[in-house]
Structures are given as structure tokens and as C-alpha cells.
Amino acid sequence: MRFQLSDDQRALRTGMRELLARRFDREALRAAVGRPGLDRALWRELGAAGFFALRLPEAEGGVGLGLPEAVLVFEEAGRVLLPGPLIATHLAAGTVPGAAEGETVVAAADGGGLLEWRDAADVVLGETEGPGGTEGPGEAEGPGPGEAVALRSVDPLTPLHRVRARGAPDPVAVLLTAAEQLGTATRACELAVEHARTREQFGRPIGAFQAVQHLCADLLARVETARAALYAAAVTSAPADIAAARLLADEAAVRGARDCLQVHGGMGFTWEADVHLLLKRAWVRARRAGGGADAEELLARELLSGAGR
């Protein structure tokens, strides 16, 4: 058992982190908040870097890597709050022309009640029922004929439509969502610790106060527990492991962002601080694919069957 990242996996993660630092730093994030819409140039760069074709076999023009590697790059995407239907496009690589290269933007209804990035997508996958009729399966050029209803999304970087999606969620989509959540949770922990180290009150850094120390310790404990569950799920790809990873990663991201906000005090409550962006994205992802309830029910059934024990 060598349950640690290999050198190649570390290099892949570093490469993705450097690409994103170059192309989607904090300034780009804030610019995106002010200017909604998908950055097609960035999307193509991601495609050129192999982000979407990562798991496509080399014979089909892909990178030929596996789920653990996909989890690592989606974690990096989650860390910088990279916007767009990343998972849907990644899953469509190899089946929807242009998806692998980042030329075609693919959105997908995932078995839950919400559809992300519908209007920006070239292709919308998944069977949905709107109030006025049926959309899909298949393609819709831009805003399709279906009756998905736009809502005013709480996350300024994730446009949402209300839909009723049929069919079960793709477990790989759930796993990659957990990876994004872990990235965001890690970022929340880093931001909280950085602030606690530098912000002074009562004549010393607030990180010297036990109440703040303990918030930060819990942030890290949630991140590390979720990380172990996520990487294991990427290795086994067992549905129960994926469900567990999802639950732990949702908790790490949502509670992590809240605690990070608390550590930032009044500043954390402002639009200027990035903390609310972390929290809102974590909320959106926590509702994907039926939310945590499905995962909990799956694990409960597993308990009864005694499988995996």
C-alpha cells in the first residue's frame, strides 16, 4: 500500500496549479464576477492543456490518465473557483465533438433539480422535463427549446436554471464535484490561516487566540479527512467510497468557507473579500446530483447489505 501521490501525480498537480495561477488568478476571478459569461479563450487553453481529454485514451487523442489524476486537476480548479461547466465538458470529451479540445462547451442536467451554465453552452446533455415540455436528450444550440426556468443564482459565477432532470447522476460527476469541493475547502483553510497570522487585534495576531486557533484546526481536520476519502474513492471508484467522499468534501467546503468567513470578521462579510465566493460555490456544488441525501441513503443501504466490510 503506497497511498501517497506519485511523482508524476505531483508534477501534474503543480502544472495545473501554475497554469491556473497564470490564467485565472485573483484578479481574473474578480473580473469574472464583474463580467458574467464564459471565457472561451480560457476554455480553449484548458482544452489545449488536456484538462477535458485527460481520461480519454491516447489512441483517441486524449492524455490517457485515470480518475486519480482527474481528481487532482479538478481539485486545483476548485481551489481557484474556476467557473464553467467543467465536469460536463470533461465527461463529454470523446462523445461530443470539440469537447475534448475545449472548442465545444457542454452543460448537462445531472439528475438533480438545477442545470448550470445552460445559456453559455453549445450543447446541453441530459433528459429534462420543464414546466412546458421536454428537452433533450441531445443538443440545443444556445438557449434551447426546452422550458428550463432561469433563476437568479446566489453564486455570481454559476448561472442556474431550474429543471427536472431524469436519470441517475453519473458517479464520476459526483466524484469530480467532491474534488472541486476539496479544492475550495483547502483554499478556505489557507485564507483563514493567512488572515489569522497577519491580522492583529488586542496587540497580537488573532491566530494566537485559542478560539481562532481551534476554528482553523477544525478547518484543516475536515480538509484532511475529506482528502483521504476523496483520493481513496478515486482509486477504488466504488459507489460507496464516492458517496462518502462527496459527503465529507461537501462538509469541508461549506463549513470551511463559513469558518473562514468567521475568522475574517467584518471584512469576511463584504463583497470585496473572496470568502463569499467560496461559500456560494460550495453551496451550488452541494446541491448537485440530488445533494447529500442520495449519498447518505446509498451508504445506509450499503450498511444493511453488509457489503464492503
Place this chain on the structure above:
Amino acid sequence: MDLSDTPSDAEFRARLREWLGKVLPTLPPPPPPDDWPGRRAHDLGWQRTLYDAGYADVHWAASPAVRMIFLEETERAGAPYVGANFVGLLHAGPTIAAEGTAAQRERWLPPILRGEEVWCQGFSEPGAGSDLASLRTRAWRDGDDYVVSGSKIWTSHAEVADWCELLVRTDPAAPRHRGITWLALRMDAPGVTVRPLRTLAGSAEFAEVFLDDVRVPVAHRVGEENDGWRVTMVTLSFERGTAFVGEVVACRRVLGELAREARRNGRWDDPALRRRLGLLDAEFRALWRLTQWNVSAAAAGGVPGPGGSVFKLRYSHARQELYDAAAEVLGDDALDLDRPWVLDRLSSLSYTIAAGTSQIQRTIVAERILGLPRGR
């Protein structure tokens, strides 16, 4: 990232599993929890069985991965817990192995491995629990002996122990962490009095130990005089490393039993309860993976690192949640001491206190892992 056993680990696992299948049916049933002499005999008997089969020193000699396989497989098979041998095998033994002289290792290690001598831990005092460095039990030199006076508390197995790993203050003038020395104390030495302490679970799990001018030969000092704090830290990193592996396996087994009991008594139809058990399953799966992660990291880096604090923090809380969920499954029966899981629920309350409180673990995580400034 690889979760599969190496070929040699897989062979170890298969051999162990086969042996457990043969030997466990021949073991006598465990004695009741209050029968300390019975428990001592049972636990020592199991250690002797392990010794004869070549597994006695698996906690010391084996790689972290093999140690984890051993704990996982013995728990899964329902083998006896390490029990009265806990301190000897997981604390005092590793400490003597790492810091003792050749003569000390020769004297103390074989009886631990053969299941002949039981050790207890004399660290905590009424005024030194989480703040261990404030301990006040005094020892001063008199010829070839130390003379020890003071008292210890929360000493598990004290009633049936032969030896005690004892921390004493040898230099009251030195800074708190400096003037401490690690001694091996014979529990039948004149001046040692043991008074059992009754816990909130009603049982005498541990004891107070009073030391009244007890003579301990200088030859029984492990490490240098006044260097006991460093010697002790070697021991504690083991406690936070793989010591809880078997317990995580046990908790997952309990969860399965709870699910079956809930289906039997009809509470399974309550989605809130089902989801609560599902979420707990996620937590224990994750803790198991975290252990594998930590063990893999330790295999690469040597001693278990501070990641053990993260594990201990989550695990001790999750264990309490588990037995609170058990109470929900049981309903009114959760108030009946004769029902399963009720005593476990009571004893789980100690987990966020023993072996470093959750608050101490958080401070360790904040200061040593996250690098936050030292608090006050």
C-alpha cells in the same frame, strides 16, 4: 496512489487470517468487565498465544503497513483487544526499545512479549492532566535509589500491573519540561497504594496511585535524569499514530449492527435516522482512509507525524456520535444498562478527554501543523 497490499503484505494478511480462523474458536470467552484478575489472565493468555505464533512483536518490529493489517484483521475476526497489555505493548515497550540500555531491554521487553508482565502508565496527576508538564510527583537521589513521593491518577490496569512507567520531577528548579525523569516502578514496592476509581459507567476502569517514599533503583531509569519529557514524547507519537486502527474497524462493524437492529425494530423506516447512519458510515470510511494515508506517509517518513492529531480529533468525536445514534436506534432501551451499546455510549464520553483532550489536539494542529502563533 495505491491501496492494494504489496505481495509480501498480502501474504502476511492471508497467513494471519488463516491462523485467526483456526485459533479464535479455541479461546475461552472473555471475563466480565469488572473482573480485573480475570481480564489480566485473559489478555496475557492472548498475548502468549500471539507470541507462540510469532505475532507478539508485530507492533514493534513490523512496518506500519503490516501493523495496520494486523490490527485490521484481528479486529475483523473478533480477536481479543490488546487490553491489559496496552501500555506494555504500545507505550512502555516502544519507549524502552528506543531509549533503554541493553540490560533494560533484556530485562523488560521479553516478559511483555511473552505475556508475563503487565504495565500501567503513571503520567497524569490530579494537578497535571492535559498540562502534563506541570506534574509534581517528586523524586530525589539517595545512594543507588530514587525516593519517590506524590500521586498519580487515571492509571488504567493499576490494580493488576507489575510495572508502571512513571514520570517524576527530579529538578524542581528547572523549567517545567526539563526537570522530569522516566522511571520503571515495581507496583509491589513498599509505599505504593492503589485505590480504584469508579467511572460514570459504574466500573472501576482505572485507579489512583499513591506513592509514599517509594524506592526506585537508579538502574530503573530510562534515558538520562531530567530528560524524561523527550523520552515520553517518543511514546505519545505512537498513541496518536496507529493505536486506533482496530477501533475504527470496530466502529464500522457496530454501524452495520445498528442498521440491522433498526430494521428489526422498525426504526429503519425513518429517513432521518437512515441518513444519520449513512453519514456516520461516510465519516468512519473517511477515518479509515485517513489512517491508511497517515500510515503510508509514516512509512515514507519514519515516525508517525502530527497528522495523528487530526485523526484523534475527528475519531474521538465521531465515536461519541456513533453511540448517540445507537441510542436513537434503541429508543427507550438506551436507558437500560443491560442492553448492548449502552455501556459503550457511556465509555465513549472519555474519548474526547483521554490521550490529549480535543482542545489540546486542536492547539497542536493549529500551532504545529498550521504554524499559527503560540497562544496563551
